[in-house]
Amino acid sequence: MSLKNALAPFGIWARALARPYTIPVEDIMRAPADRYRGWHTNDAEACIGCGSCSDICQNAAIDMVVNRDATKGDTGLRPMVDYGRCCWCALCVDVCPSGSLGLSSEYTWVDKDPEVFRYVPGVDKKPWDDDTKGWHGGEWDLINHDRVPMSMLPGETRGQTWAEVVLGYSEEEAQREAARCLECGICTAACPAHMHIPEYIGAIRDGNYEQAVNLIYETNPMPEMCGKVCTRRCEDVCAHAKQGEPVAIRWLKRFATERFDDLREVIKADVAPIGVGKRVAVIGGGPSGITVAYYLAIRGFEVNLYEALPTLGGATFFGIPKYRFPMPSLEKQVDMLRGAGVKLHVNSPVDAALFEELRSTHDAVFIGAGLMRGKAMRVEGEDAPGVVNALTFLLEHHLRNNTDSDKVSKEPVVLPGMKVAVVGGGNTAIDAARVSLRLGASEVVISYRRRKEDMPADWEEIEDAEHENIQIDVQAIPLRIEQTPDGRLDLIWGPAEMVADKPGARPKPVLVEGVENHLVVDRIIGAIGQGPNLRWLSPEAQGTIADKWGWIKVNEDGMTGMPGVFAGGDLVNETADAISAIADGLRVVQGIPRWLGLQ
Amino acid sequence: MELLLQILWSSIGVLIAVAYGLLTGGIVRKLFARIQGRVGPPVYQGFIDLGKNFFVRDNISHGPMFYFGPALRTAGGVGIFLFIPAIVGWAPGENFSFAGDLLLVMYFMFFGSLGMALGGSAGGHPHTPIGAGRGLSQMTAFEVPFILAVIALVADTGSFSVHDLTLAQAGGFLEWNLLTHPFAAAAAFIAMLGMNGYAPFNVVGAPNEIPVGPMTEYQGGFIATLGTGRAIFAIAKMILFMDLFLGGATSILEAFIKVFVIYMWSVAVAAVFPRYRVDQSMRFFLGWPALIGVVAVLLALF
Amino acid sequence: MGVEEKGKVPLLPSGVPVGSKPHATDSTLFAQGRPKPLSLDESVAFIKNWFRAQSLNVMAYGTGCGSIELGPLGTSRFDMERFGITGGPTPRQSSVLIISGYLSVKTLKRVIRSYEQMPNPRWVVALGSCTINGGMYWDSYSTIKILDQYLPVDVYVNGCMPRPEALIAGFKDLMDMIKRGEANGYIEYQNNLDWYRANQRKVIKDWNLPEYSW
Amino acid sequence: MTIENPHVEKETQLWVGPQHPGVTGNMAIQVWLTGDTIQRGITHVGYLHRGFEKLMERRKFIQSFPIVCRICVPEPDTNEYLLAASIEELGGITIPEKAVWLRTLVLEMSRLASLVQQIGGGAGATGLGAVPNWTYTLRDYILDSFEELTGGRVYHMYMVYGGVRRDLPVGFAERMEATLRKIEERLPYIDKVTFQSSVWRERTQGVGLTDPAWVKEMGISGPAIRAMGFARDVRRDFPYLAYPELDFSVITSTGGDIYARMEIRRHEVVESIKIIRQVLQKMPKDGPVAAPIPNVFTWRIPTGQTYVRAEASRGEMGYYTVTDGSDKVRRVHVRGASYVHGFAMAERMFEGLNIADLHPTLVSIPTCPPEMER
Amino acid sequence: MNEFVQEIQARFEVLWSNPQRPDLMQIGVRQVNALPLLTWLKSNTGYFILNHFSAVDWIEDGEFQLTYLLTDYAARRSLMVCVRIDRAAPTAESVHHLWPEAVTYEQEMFEMFGISFPGSPRQGVDLLLEGWEDIPPMRRDFDTAAFAEEAFGFRPGRTHTNPRDRVAIAFGQKGFLHDH
Structure with a gap:
């Protein structure tokens, strides 16, 4: 034990004279680093209540609680964070499609009562609500905002040909695009026909396309038409659309239906044949007419469809050019009708006399004549x-x-x-x-x-x-x-x-x-x-079912003023797009059996 | 009657000693904090801790013997203080130095540790016997140089009474035993490191091996008593060292300063050294400090 | 050689193989009877509470991951000692028990034993989100979820894990509550010990505690 | 749980139990003493058991990313890196160049913080009050840099699959340099009180001996094996991340006692500082910090298993990960260095040890209980 | 690495081998020659360090998989030996005589999976849990969330509305191919 070793330690007494490391009492609550992850903040207006934050949280710390009533683009729910669970990993911020959720940089919260550590950021007022520092989305996001690019015909040449402009996804592209979906379900609300969109996109992602097509046919008898020409209300409200490109729902629907040349064996419907022995006449082969005809036919109704033009499709046939909606895919969907047992009468316009005759021989009549x-x-x-x-x-x-x-x-x-x-x-x-x-x-x-x-x-x-x-x-x-x-x-x-x-x-x-x-x-x-053209009806029939400009008024079952006469499509709703016509058709598919007392 | 007056003065002396002990303890904690780069507790923290311990509601006791631990510890400290002259030549400061001598004082020193050993063991916690075993063996080790130093002094001045030993050094600091008997002083001051229970010899109450050894079961009021005991024990020992080696004190202020200076010696060592194990500290004390003690005795005898 | 090489499971003197002792129920080592309820006027004594608040002893028991932040708190950067807070090596000398995060059932039993060894008045500070509703280990089979059911908690400091600054805020809160005489978790524990004991018994199956043998 | 010693003669059985200031973390050592020397000791853990591996089997890949760093509190980043590396290997993801360097930086900073804390622990265990205070402060400066880089103080949750979550903040290198200089400035003072202090050397030299013969039987790693002269370091033996491009030396020493292990840590702090400086200097200035990963809600990884290892401050840490084609992990086994050190090696080291040296020995190995029981 | 696998193949039947990485070779062997292979590897090859030993529960195949990872630090390579054992009555030979740290691995696997290693010194002694009365928790058929809910209970007062259901209720989502 040398003397040097015995005396060396005394050297540290110099430390006693130096300034202590301790942070003085007044600035103990020092400001944290800029990107410190503190308590949650949320912009309640930008938030669409999609629930992605609640799904990603592995501590089940985030509940979606009702904050306002649901509208087309917003489920009306807002995330409530339970700080008896949260671990401040900020995955919820990185997965938030609308970028409304963020973490402030505030870190002190002391209380006697354990129930208090739960609040809805952005709704319950907190001192750190407008803290811009902290952890906010945008720099590194868990979700990828840009869509899988769709291959199309080059701009100059497509002007000269009638070939279809949009070429459709390959299987790998479709699965990659389908994998982008956060399955929040907001699109279902925006779609007039409320299609089961997250379910069939999930089916496409997992590769079982048969289940996907069946899910599509649950609420849409003309999916290939919708897959090519729909106005895509669902994509406008898609959670991704807030900060990036929405999921290509329309193209995925088209991809699923184009996988099968003949859907007749693929679609398996099992509904009670409540309509056996009942006869329904459908005037107009547009989307609404096809919907009513198809869904009533599979329920056992005997359906006669009268179409003035040589082929069905209505506005989707003559209104939409073939480079967007080629004839073969229209034929494919009309075959589905034949498969369902609908008797098609083409080139047979209905006049007042035939209308009266149809009313007497059929239990119900549906007018889906469209704006001619x-x-x-x-x-x-x-x-x-x-x-x-x-x-x-x-x-x-x-x-x-x-x-x-x-x-x-x-x-x-x-x-x-x-x-x-x-x-x-x-x-x-x-x-x-x-x-x-x-x-x-x-x-x-x-x-x-x-x-x-x-x-x-x-x-x-x-x-x-x-x-x-x-x-x-x-x-x-x-x-x-x-x-x-x-x-x-x-x-x-x-x-x-x-x-x-x-x-x-x-x-x-x-x-x-x-x-x-x-x-x-x-x-x-x-x-x-x-505009509507009801001149083929008798004047008193026009008077009962339509207003002075020719628009038909229907109740919630789709029935007009004349008992047994139902109506739908562009004649009834003003949105005048195919999917709204299908939605009217679906309402009538429920209305007719209920009116006939078969439900 | 004169005895009653002396009792009154001495009890006031004891209270002052306890207060000064707690104050010094606060200053020492502040010094340790400073060297560790911390601000450290307020200097009066010792009094607050004392108060808090008194106000602890229920004291869990393990039988009558359990009470004797702190009682004997404090009695040891007070005993030392009463029988040595805090201030020489001033009646109230003399306490009862006429009645007792160095042997009694040294008995009181051992008395405290024995008390702690018995009291602690009554607590029934296995840590206590190990802690007590360590404390007693370490005490015997550091007593050897101290006793040799004391023998050297007594041999030289011929009387066991502390009062006489102090008077023998009267006449300026050149007469202090520190200078006249350097070897004895060295041995005694090294032994003092062991007595105070600071590092490098604080393995007895060390928190992270056998947590606080004998004091494991004590809480609340007991710790308050132990706190006062330790305060008075430290101050009393410092006064003893002042009397033996620094020529006693003629005024209160001189006493305070000398006591503080002696205290700082053990603090200076404590802040910078880790702990010795018990066997290492025994080997240390029976090593060259004991040798110095023997040399001191030889010098005094021949 | 530290590890038994005999290959045979050692038998206890009583012949029972090591480790397979039947689980004892509430052994005598845990408080059974309910002590006499404390008079409330005690807590209005401002002086006593002031002394108790100014010198807290935190028990040296890092039950969860939050105890790593007690390091910086106790050392020179944040220095809790300047507020009079020091460490208490054993339950007897400590007055504050910090449950610093998740609490596994095995630790809960030792925590209860330590808590009951602490002299009154004693306080419990719960750190992090694991003590409120299970935290990250909400679906774990071995950690308790709501500390409130097993021990009375006086102050919750939230954070995963709470920073030393938040801990200081928590301690200041606790000191104020003590001075106001509101930190009475320990009275509540004594007054409805049966409720606490029932919850504890529901979770802790093996009440054995290591006996010290000479 | 108690293990009775059947052949009890005159030994005192003692629990250096979970509630004990002298135990690193939350574990218990059951020791049989005669006087002050330990005859045999058994390590008991389970006090911090949360069942990480069971929880990870119920969580999607992205969801087990935040829970992993809670496994070892003083050094969380090795866990984050190992899980990210194993899932990236099985999931077929390559991380960009800058992410490699950022990960190396974070691993080295975490290693430096852990080593500095262990030096403080080593000194504090033998009774020195000053050194733990300094080292916790130095570690706190490093935590401030972590907070600035990753957004979290102790748990960083920074190394995600595909790279890291944020780039270097502006001016980070200068502030980091200041922190490193503070550490370097304090090291000589630490040496004065520990390595050059007679009492400390007496307390640590020849204490807590490890026997080189054990190396053949047990998977010892880290400072424990380097103290016996074996130059085994995963960063050199199985290089990963940016370590092949860094030059650092593997410190070894002889003696296998507490002093040797602490000496290794003391020099490894200098090495870590050197590495951090190199990383900050060689790091590419721009480029992406994370590669895109599939949609985290539906990410499936085909069946496969792998073992990834890294050098933590306590030794070699490894993750054995098995995936079964679903969106969750089939099995993750966290093999920390303390698993071997805490049980097999520690129980052999306890024999003949003085009870006062139990804590310094545990700290010098060191044993990190949450890593032993997960 | 392949020639090393050939060497093993010569002595013991290797069911499958997969070079996961240049420094990690995985092989599968039958349970019967697991212990002989390990003993041979330890005694006369470079792979004498047991780095890691754990079990994987393949509940669908009704089997546990024991994985031994041996590392040769000189050659800087690792070998992962995978052995499938039956899940109904899981027993395996103990390797604690080859590697002392295997005692703890086996103790943990008995407690967590229920795999018994006859002769392992500390089998049956509680390592991680105390007073555990349910089936071994790491088995796939043990549901930890249900256990946590039933044994500990969560703090009441939390309500969660699934966005999908709220949208369906608010806008009446019905399918027409099936009668709901």
Whole structure:
């Protein structure tokens, strides 16, 4: 034990004179690091109550509690965090699709009562609510926001061909896309037909496509149509849409149905044959008519479907061009109807007499005739030759190309090399423009009264149209049409400026006086909109079931004022898209048995 | 009558000694904290701890013998204090030094530890006998150099009375035994490290081996008594060392300062050394400190 | 050689193989009778409470993972000693029992034994989320979920695990409560000992405790 | 649970029980004493048993990521890395370059914090009050850097499958350098009081001896084996992460006693500081910090099993992970270094030990009870 | 590594072998020649350190799998020996005479899985649990959440509404292919 070792330790007495390490009492509660994970904060408005945070939490610390009533894009639930369970791992923040949940950097919470350590962040006021420091989403997210890209025909060439533009997912792509789904179920609420979306997306992810198709057919008899042309309300409210691209629900539905060429053996329905011996007549082969026919047929009803045009499909046949919804997939779904035992009567328009006869011979009648009257532009010079309504233009085009009906001239309205102007901004206007482009029109112009973002057409359609370099003139109000000396047409239109309407509605275009522009074209197609056409009914029948503009009024079972007569589709609801027509059909499928007392 | 007056003064002396002991304990805790880089408790923390221990509600006792532990410990400390002159030449400060001598004082020193051993063992906790065994064996080890130093001093001055030993050093600090009997002082001061129970010889009450040894079962009021006992025991020993080696004190202030300085010696060592095991500390004390003691005795005799 | 090599399970002197002793019920080592209820005027004595609050002894028993933060708290960075809080090596010398997080059943039995050895007044501070509703180990088969059922808790400090700063806030809260005379968990434990004992008996099956043999 | 010693003669049986300031963590040593020397000792654990492996079998992969770091409190990051590495190996995920360096940084910082704490423990066990205070403060400075980098003080939950969750904050390197300099400044003072102090050397030299013959029988690792002269270090033997590109030396010493083990730790602190400086200097400046992983709600990993190992401050730690094609782990077995040290080796070291040296020996091995019982 | 597997193959029947990593080879052997293989590996190959020993519960196949991991630190390689034993009456030979730390592994596996190792010194002694009366907890058929709920109970007062049900109730989700 050398002397040096004995004396060495005394050297540390110098430490006694130095400043102590201790943090002084007044700043013990020092500010933590910027990204310290403290108590939860939540933006109750941005939160959609999808429950992803509650599912990911391995301590079952987060309960979804009712905070407000459920709406289309919000389940009305808000996460309540139980700090008797939480471990501050912030996985809930990283998985939050709307990025509303975050952790503040506050770390002290002392209390005598154990029940107090539970609160709904963003709803119960806490001192750390507006703390921007702490752990917030965005830097490293557990969910991936971008969608699996869909392969499409290249922009320039697709203008010339009728081949389908969207090519569909491969199996691997579909499973990868389906794996993105957080299964929160908000899309089910937004879909008018309330399809079992998370379930069938899960089935696709796990690879059992048969179960997926069966789940789809639970509420939708025309899934391939929906898979190609639906307005996708579900994708607008998808949890991913908040901060990234929503799950491609429509394309996944299409992928599932395209896996099977003939769905008849695949779909297994087991419902009680309550309709045996009962007869139902369906007028109109549109989506609503097909839904009523199919679901009643599998329940044993004897269904007679009357369709004025040579094929079924209604607006989905003549309103939607074949590069978006090819004939084979329509035929496939019509085969399903035949498989279900529905007697189809094509090329047989119903008039007042046949309607009365059907009412007497059938226990119930369903009117799903759709909007067959194209609205006029109500502009002076509209009756000049070369001005045609978009509805008739598309109807004749599809009849001419896809059926051998003799009621239409072989000569198409738009000839190659012509310049065409389309007035209107909806899906029909876009389709009319793209069809005339494919008919060889040298140049196509769409003229619309409001701004581009107000166009009711699907943003994907507008993008595709612009890809095919179709020019869109916005804020143009048509004034009058005149004939130019060389037989062409001059569309005279005035610019409009937008005036705010009542809150929530689109702004109203108001004409700027005194300025007139000229647009010299060969053909003008009016796509202002469509209206109901019940002239085939007897006047007193029209009086009982429809209002003065021709819209049919129905109760919650879908029954009109006339007992035994049901109605659905674009004639009844104003949303005027296919899935709402199917939803009306589904309501009637429940309504008829209940009215007949068979339930 | 004069005896009654002396009893009054001495009891006041004891109270002052306890208060000063607790105060010094607070200062020592502050010093340890400072060297550890901490702010440390307030200096009066000793009094608060004492108060808290008194106010503990129920004292779990293990029979009558259990009470004797702290009682004997405190009695030992008070005994030492009463029979040595705190302040020489001033009647109240003389206490009862005329009645007792160095042997009685040294008996009181052993008396405290024996009491603790018996009391603690009554507690029935297995840690206590091990702790007591350690305490007693370590005590015998550090008593050897101390006794040799005392023998050297007594041999030199010829009387066992502390009063006489102190008077023998009167006349300036050159006369202090510290300087006149350096070897005896060295042996005694090293032995003092063991007596105070600070590191490197605090294995008896060390918390992380056998938690607090004999004191395992004591709580509440017992610990309060033990606290006062330790306070008075420390101060009394310091006064004894002051009387034997630093020429006693003629005024209260001088007593306070000298006691504090002696105390600082054991604190200086304690803050920087870890603990010896019992056998190591025995080997240490019976090593060169005992040798120095023997040399001191030889010097004193020849 | 530390490990028995005999390959035969050693038998106890009573002939019963080691480790398979039948589980005793409440052995005599746990408090049975209910002590006399304490008079309430005791707790209005402000002086006594002031002294008790200013010098707390935390029992040196790291029952859960939160006890790692007692290190920085007790040492120089946060230094709880400046508030008069020191460590108590054995239950006898300590007045605060910190349940620093999850509590396995095996530890619960020792904790109860230590808690009952502590002299009154004694307090329990519960750290972290595991003592409130099970924390991360809510579905574990060996940890208790609600500490309240087995021991009276005076202060909860939340956090997984609570930082030393939060612990200091917890201790300040406890000291204030003691000074106001509201920290009476120990009175509640004594007054309804049967309820606590029933909950404990539901969870602890083997009440054996190591006997010290000479 | 009690184990009676059938052939009791005149030995005192004592429990250095769970409630004891002199036991690292929460475990109990049942010792038989004659006087002060221990005849035989048996380690009892189970006081911190939460059944991690059972819980992980009920949790999806991403959900067992936060629970894993709770296994060993002084050094949580080795667990995080090992689970991430095993799931990435079975799940076929490669992590980006920057994540490799960030993980190495976090592992070394955690190792440094744990070593510094163990040095404090080693000194504190023998009765020194000053050193544990300093080392806990130094460890606290490192925890501040952790808090800044990972968002958590003790539990970092930072190394997730595919990489790490956040990049280096701005100016982290300078602040880390300041912390390292504080540690280096304090080390000489620690040496004065421990390695150069006569009393401490007497308390630790020749105490708590380990026998080189055990190396053949038991899987000893870490400072315990390096104190016997075997240069065994997983970072060198089975290199992982960025360790192949770092130069550091494996410290060994001879004697196999407490002094040797503490000396190794003392030099490994210097090595760790050197490594951290290298990592901060060589770390690529930009690039992603995490690779994309499948949707965590439905991530399935095909059947497979693997054993991944890493060098924790206590020795070699390994994860045996088995997946069975479902979205949960079939089995995870956490093999910590203390599993061997605490039972087989410790019980052999107790023989002939003085009861006063029990705590310094346990701290010097060291034994980390939650790692032994999970 | 493959030539080493051939070497083993020569002596004992190797059911399957899988080179998981360059430094980790996994082989499966029958229970009957597990102990001889381990003894041979320990005595005359570099793999004499038992790094890790644990069990996996393959409840579907009605088998436990014992996994021994042996490491050769000189060659810096590991060998994982997997042995399948029957689950109904799980017994296996003890290896504590080869490696002393196996005592603890076996003690834990008896307590956690119920695999008995006749002759293992501390079999049956409680290691992790005390007074455990249920089936060994690590077996797959032991449901720890149900046990926790029944034995300890959770703090009342928490309500959870599943977003899916709330959406279904609010908007009447029905299927038409089946009569719900």
